[in-house]
Amino acid sequence: MPREITAFSNPLVKYARELRDKKHRRGARQFMAEGLRILTEARDTGRLPRILFYAAGNADHPLVHALSIDVEMAGGESIHTTPDILSKLSGKDNPQAVVGVFDEFDRTLADLDRGTSGIWLVAERLRDPGNLGTILRTADAVGAGGLILIGECVDPFSVEAVRASMGALFTIPVVRSEWAPFLDWLREGPGQLVGLSLDTEHDYRAARYETPTFLLTGNEAQGMPADYAAACDLLVKIPMLGKADSLNAAVATAVMAYEVLAQQRGGSSAT
Amino acid sequence: MPREITAFSNPLVKYARELRDKKHRRGARQFMAEGLRILTEARDTGRLPRILFYAAGNADHPLVHALSIDVEMAGGESIHTTPDILSKLSGKDNPQAVVGVFDEFDRTLADLDRGTSGIWLVAERLRDPGNLGTILRTADAVGAGGLILIGECVDPFSVEAVRASMGALFTIPVVRSEWAPFLDWLREGPGQLVGLSLDTEHDYRAARYETPTFLLTGNEAQGMPADYAAACDLLVKIPMLGKADSLNAAVATAVMAYEVLAQQRGGSSAT
Numbered sequence: 001m002p003r004e005i006t007a008f009s010n011p012l013v014k015y016a017r018e019l020r021d022k023k024h025r026r027g028a029r030q031f032m033a034e035g036l037r038i039l040t041e042a043r044d045t046g047r048l049p050r051i052l053f054y055a056a057g058n059a060d061h062p063l064v065h066a067l068s069i070d071v072e073m074a075g076g077e078s079i080h081t082t083p084d085i086l087s088k089l090s091g092k093d094n095p096q097a098v099v100g101v102f103d104e105f106d107r108t109l110a111d112l113d114r115g116t117s118g119i120w121l122v123a124e125r126l127r128d129p130g131n132l133g134t135i136l137r138t139a140d141a142v143g144a145g146g147l148i149l150i151g152e153c154v155d156p157f158s159v160e161a162v163r164a165s166m167g168a169l170f171t172i173p174v175v176r177s178e179w180a181p182f183l184d185w186l187r188e189g190p191g192q193l194v195g196l197s198l199d200t201e202h203d204y205r206a207a208r209y210e211t212p213t214f215l216l217t218g219n220e221a222q223g224m225p226a227d228y229a230a231a232c233d234l235l236v237k238i239p240m241l242g243k244a245d246s247l248n249a250a251v252a253t254a255v256m257a258y259e260v261l262a263q264q265r266g267g268s269s270a271t
Numbered sequence: 272m273p274r275e276i277t278a279f280s281n282p283l284v285k286y287a288r289e290l291r292d293k294k295h296r297r298g299a300r301q302f303m304a305e306g307l308r309i310l311t312e313a314r315d316t317g318r319l320p321r322i323l324f325y326a327a328g329n330a331d332h333p334l335v336h337a338l339s340i341d342v343e344m345a346g347g348e349s350i351h352t353t354p355d356i357l358s359k360l361s362g363k364d365n366p367q368a369v370v371g372v373f374d375e376f377d378r379t380l381a382d383l384d385r386g387t388s389g390i391w392l393v394a395e396r397l398r399d400p401g402n403l404g405t406i407l408r409t410a411d412a413v414g415a416g417g418l419i420l421i422g423e424c425v426d427p428f429s430v431e432a433v434r435a436s437m438g439a440l441f442t443i444p445v446v447r448s449e450w451a452p453f454l455d456w457l458r459e460g461p462g463q464l465v466g467l468s469l470d471t472e473h474d475y476r477a478a479r480y481e482t483p484t485f486l487l488t489g490n491e492a493q494g495m496p497a498d499y500a501a502a503c504d505l506l507v508k509i510p511m512l513g514k515a516d517s518l519n520a521a522v523a524t525a526v527m528a529y530e531v532l533a534q535q536r537g538g539s540s541a542t
Contacts, residue, residue, distance in 0.1 A: 041514060130401060138522055140513030164519070171514050205533050238529070239536075242411030243312060243442050248435070251409055251525040254518070258509070258526045262476050265510075 002068055002078040004056070008085060012051060012077070016089050016101050020159050029104045031157035032089065034096040036063050038167040042102070043067060045170050048074045049100025053089060056080040058097045067098065091159065104157055107175050109148070109185040117145030118211040118264045119257055120191070124150035124179070124228065125219040126249065132156055133164025134250035135217075139172045142257045145212070146173035150182055183231060186214060194260075195224060195232035196252055198245060204236040209260045217253045273339055273349040275327070279356060283322060283348070287360050287372050291430050300375045302428035303360065305367040307334050309438040313373070314338060316441050319345045320371025324360060327351040329368045338369065362430065375428055378446045380419070380456040388416030389482040389535045390528055391462070395421035395450070395499065396490040397520065403427055404435025405521035406488075410443045413528045416483070417444035421453055454502055457485060465531075466495060466503035467523055469516060475507040480531045488524045 005013060018024040019032045030050065033039060039049065040063055052071045058064045059080055068078040086095035114120065121139050126132050132154050139147050147156075154161065156174050165172075177185075186193060192210040196217050216232060218224030223246075229235060238247060238255055247255070276284060289295040290303045301321065304310060310320065311334055323342045329335045330351055339349040357366035385391065392410050397403050403425050410418050418427075425432065427445050436443075448456075457464060463481040467488050487503060489495030494517075500506060509518060509526055518526070 134519045134522060137515060137519055140515050141509075141511050141518050143512035166515055168513070168515060238412075239532070240412050241414035241532075242439070244408060244411050244437055244439060247412050247525070248405045248408055248521070250519070251405060251522055254522040255525055255529045261510070261512075 002059070002072070002080050005079050005081045005085070008088060012079065013081075013085055013089070016051060016053065016099070019101065020091060022155055022158065025104075025155065025157060030101050031104055031162065032099060032101055032159055033162050033169070034090050034099045036061070036067075036097050038170070039067055039098050039100050041167045042100070042170040043070060047102060047105070047170055049076060049102050051077045051079065051101040053079050053081050053086060053099045055083050055086055055097060061097065064098060107146075107173050109175055109177055109182065112146055112173060112175060114145065114189055114191055114212050117143060118213065119144045119260050120146055120148065120212055120214045121253060121257065122148045122150060122182070122214050122216045123153065123249070123253070124216065124224055126153045126217075127220055128249070129154045129158045129160035130164045131220065131248070131250040133161040133166075133169070135253050136161075136165035136168040136172050136174070138250065138254040138257055140168040142261045144172065144257065146175060148182060149174065149176045150179050179228060192233045193231065194234045194236060194256075195229050196256055197229055197235040197237055198223065199229070200235040200237050202234065202236045204238050204256055204259055207234060207236045209263050211264055213260045213264075215253065215256050215260065217249055220249045273330070273343070273351050276350050276352045276356070279359060283350065284352075284356055284360070287322060287324065287370070290372065291362065293426055293429065296426065296428060301372050302375055302433065303370060303372055303430055304433050304440070305361050305370045307332070307338075307368050309441070310338055310369050310371050312438045313371070313441040314341060318373060318376070318441055320347060320373050322348045322350065322372040324350050324352050324357060324370045325368060326354050326357055332368065335369060378417075378444050380446055380448055380453065383417055383444060383446060385416065385460055385462055385483050388414055389484065390415045390531050391417055391419065391483055391485045392524060392528065393419045393421060393453070393485050393487045394424065394520070394524070395487065395495055396493075397424045397488075398491055399520070400425045400429045400431035401435045402491065402519070402521040404432040404437075404440070406524050407432075407436035407439040407443050407445070409521065409525040409528055411439040413532045415443065415528065417446060419453060420445065420447045421450050450499060463505060464503045465527075466500050466506045467527060468500055468506040468508055469494065470500070471506040471508050473505065473507045475509050475527055475530055478505060478507045480534050482535055484531045484535075486524065486527050486531065488520055491520045
């Protein structure tokens with residue numbers, strides 16, 4: 001049976017709250033995700049929270065009820081609590097109806113099957129959790145096979161990344177790797193490595209993308225190292241007509257990914 | 272001459288710090304922008320801060336020095352201070368070298384000349400400041416004529432929006448309007464109103480965009496009201512191949528804007 005917790009000092013509340021902090025998350029290897037829709041989608045991919053918090057007033061909502069039963073059947077804890085505690089957990093004034101604590105899941109390059117999709121996203125030293133989550137959301141939208149994070153990237157299990165992914169963290173495989181093993185893995189099979197660069201004359205619309213395409217986006221401030229760029233099969237640029245010299249990293253990735261998608265779906269590009 | 276402030280309790284520090292808060296910003300009609308590059312770009316568009324804060328250690332930097340002189344020549348205050356105070360002002364652990372307090376600037380629809388660009392961005396009830404700033408950054412990149420904000424949108428002068436815009440707040444005209452006067456203004460001249468929608472069969476790559484195109488993006492959670500959609504000349508959708516039904520609003524706007532740009536630059540679309 002679900003139990004009630006109404007005290008901020010409760011150890012489970014404290015534990016979940018601390019998962020907002022990277023250090024605690026790393027030790028616990030668990031993370032937090034919010035929202036009925038996202039938790040329901042997670043369940044549909046076979047992932048149930050170890051701990052489910054929901055506002056007592058939502059106990060009769062059929063989706064909350066179903067989720068609560070599933071969590072308990074799987075040996076997890078289902079906890080009804082106050083809106084204030086949900087606010088504290090989510091860090092938002094208007095919290096979602098449910099908050100779940102999930103085990104982290106890590107995949108390796110060996111888990112990826114490049115035959116499953118024509119588009120793969122690769123990001124190196126991504127530092128903004130919102131960008132990471134937004135790139136995952138885009139990965140879902142273009143039917144990408146996965147997101148490969150190279151080097152010191154922000155944590156995909158951070159609250160901000162999970163939130164910005166809008167559930168895609170559960171549906172899109174995320175692999176963390178260093179550059180050298182990634183490149184070794186990539187060259188074991190087919191795949192065109194396409195880097196987004198400011199230092200090339202190849203317009204992204206004029207280029208021809210092979211299947212599968214691996215789209216590499218560099219660090220938000222610095223772009224990618226020269227040796228990464230040199231290892232690419234193709235460097236392309238997105239035209240910049242204004243004063244600034246670059247786009248937001250998640251935006252640039254999406255503009256590229258949709259061009260690749262359009263070409264792979266059978267059209268030619270514009271130019 | 273620049274003066275030194277090292278006390279957190281100094282009224283100017285307190286004043287600038289409070290501009291992070293919307294209520295104070297509204298009263299003061301001033302806002303904060305950070306970063307040497309952004310402040311230099313602002314200066315190049317004729318906008319100087321009323322108050323310039325910089326870390327004492329940066330006083331000899333030629334750009335900081337030049338900015339400081341220009342601010343004082345224009346009757347503003349130039350203040351050298353501590354990294355701690357800059358951190359407090361910017362809310363970041365690693366603050367930028369300079370923080371400026373600027374007068375807000377508001378434009379009206381009457382200030383816009385639709386002949387100056389083939390692309391105009393329109394967003395209604397945008398609620399995320401990062402999205403607003405990112406859309407401004409994209410507007411700069413595609414050479415858009417401006418961004419028109421419809422209804423209750425997040426404040427373009429918020430710290431997060433200014434930061435995400437990477438300086439585009441100073442270079443791209445932003446107009447706040449209600450829907451009815453916007454539509455009246457739009458219909459006084461040429462312009463195709465294109466709405467991004469989930470409820471249409473028109474693929475965004477198959478559509479033909481006229482010049483100028485006004486791209487309308489709806490609220491992040493709800494999209495646009497039915498009567499707004501009905502007033503559009505064309506509704507288009509971006510294909511969604513995954514589990515989610517929508518893209519991040521700034522991402523969707525950018526994918527659309529780059530398609531319009533590619534067509535207007537002389538290519539045909541892919542499909």
